[in-house]
Amino acid sequence: MNESFVYVTYIRTTPENLWNALTHREFNKKFWFGMHQECDWKKGAPWKLVFSDGRVADAGEVLEIEPPKSLVLRWRNEFDPELNSEGYTQCRMTIEPEEGRVKLTVRHEGEKPGHKLIPKVSNGWAQVLSSLKSLLETGEALPRTEAAKG
Amino acid sequence: MAGSKFVYVTFIRTTPEKLFDALRKPEFTSIWWCECWQDCDWKKGSSWKLMIPDGRVGDFGEVLEYDPPRRFAVTWQNEFKPEMKVEGASRATFELEQMGDTVKLTVTHEIDRENSRLIEGVSGGWPPLLASLKSLLETGDALEMTKKWPKGA
Numbered sequence: 001m002n003e004s005f006v007y008v009t010y011i012r013t014t015p016e017n018l019w020n021a022l023t024h025r026e027f028n029k030k031f032w033f034g035m036h037q038e039c040d041w042k043k044g045a046p047w048k049l050v051f052s053d054g055r056v057a058d059a060g061e062v063l064e065i066e067p068p069k070s071l072v073l074r075w076r077n078e079f080d081p082e083l084n085s086e087g088y089t090q091c092r093m094t095i096e097p098e099e100g101r102v103k104l105t106v107r108h109e110g111e112k113p114g115h116k117l118i119p120k121v122s123n124g125w126a127q128v129l130s131s132l133k134s135l136l137e138t139g140e141a142l143p144r145t146e147a148a149k150g
Numbered sequence: 151m152a153g154s155k156f157v158y159v160t161f162i163r164t165t166p167e168k169l170f171d172a173l174r175k176p177e178f179t180s181i182w183w184c185e186c187w188q189d190c191d192w193k194k195g196s197s198w199k200l201m202i203p204d205g206r207v208g209d210f211g212e213v214l215e216y217d218p219p220r221r222f223a224v225t226w227q228n229e230f231k232p233e234m235k236v237e238g239a240s241r242a243t244f245e246l247e248q249m250g251d252t253v254k255l256t257v258t259h260e261i262d263r264e265n266s267r268l269i270e271g272v273s274g275g276w277p278p279l280l281a282s283l284k285s286l287l288e289t290g291d292a293l294e295m296t297k298k299w300p301k302g303a
Contacts, residue, residue, distance in 0.1 A: 009281050010282070012291075133281070133284065134288055140163075142251075142252050
């Protein structure tokens with residue numbers, strides 16, 4: 001079995017609000033360490049996660065997309081040569097409405113066994129998704145508190 | 151040693167003192183932890199029980215570590231579900247790290263046996279409960295679905 005990281009959170013919001021926050025660059029910058037995604041959001045479209053200074057952090061493509069329920073990205077690190085040489089991972093985001101809240105599940109899995117990126121993403125996802133929840137529930141994202149990759 | 155482990159990290163805009171209290175004191179847990187409360191005097195070695203609102207004991211153990219407002223840990227054996235009770239005692243650790251206006255909370259729940267039903271159960275339980283706790287501390291309102299003990303449970 002390939003290494004995977006799974007993070008589940010629950011946010012008092014609607015699936016549409018959460019989908020917008022995940023896919024619109026101006027929202028991304030607020031909760032995603034100043035980074036944003038560049039993508040046309042269609043199946044097969046190229047995808048990039050870009051630092052605030054314009055460098056590409058990660059890149060890949062959209063494998064599946066079904067707004068506002070699920071998004072699957074092929075995802076490879078671009079700025080660390082060792083992680084880049086590990087090849088691709090897949091990141092699946094699933095949004096499920098429940099009473100009074102939305103369940104967001106992020107599953108990040110290497111395409112090869114023992115992929116070195118996966119142990120490194122756990123703290124980043126916890127921070128980013130905690131910040132996203134604060135943004136949607138309070139109007140204010142969390143300050144960046146730990147050095148993000150790059 | 152082979153075992154089962156669940157780790158959950160969340161970041162909450164609060165203070166370590168407020169979070170340390172909200173994790174343990176009945177006036178908070180009764181709101182975000184399905185009306186449950188912890189029966190404990192919070193000294194190392196003291197008995198610890200998680201009480202269900204109808205008076206049953208949900209889980210029991212003792213305080214292993216108590217270092218306010220940074221860390222506490224308990225042994226945790228389920229009482230009211232036979233298939234979990236038979237597994238014996240797990241260990242639940244709560245670590246709070248202040249980072250400016252934010253606190254990083256790490257909950258580690260583990261047991262020295264593989265494929266633990268208890269750890270499987272808490273793996274599903276901790277994310278909605280901790281999300282509700284975060285909402286309570288940041289917005290003043292817990293998430294609806296964790297305010298009451300589930301009917302029939």
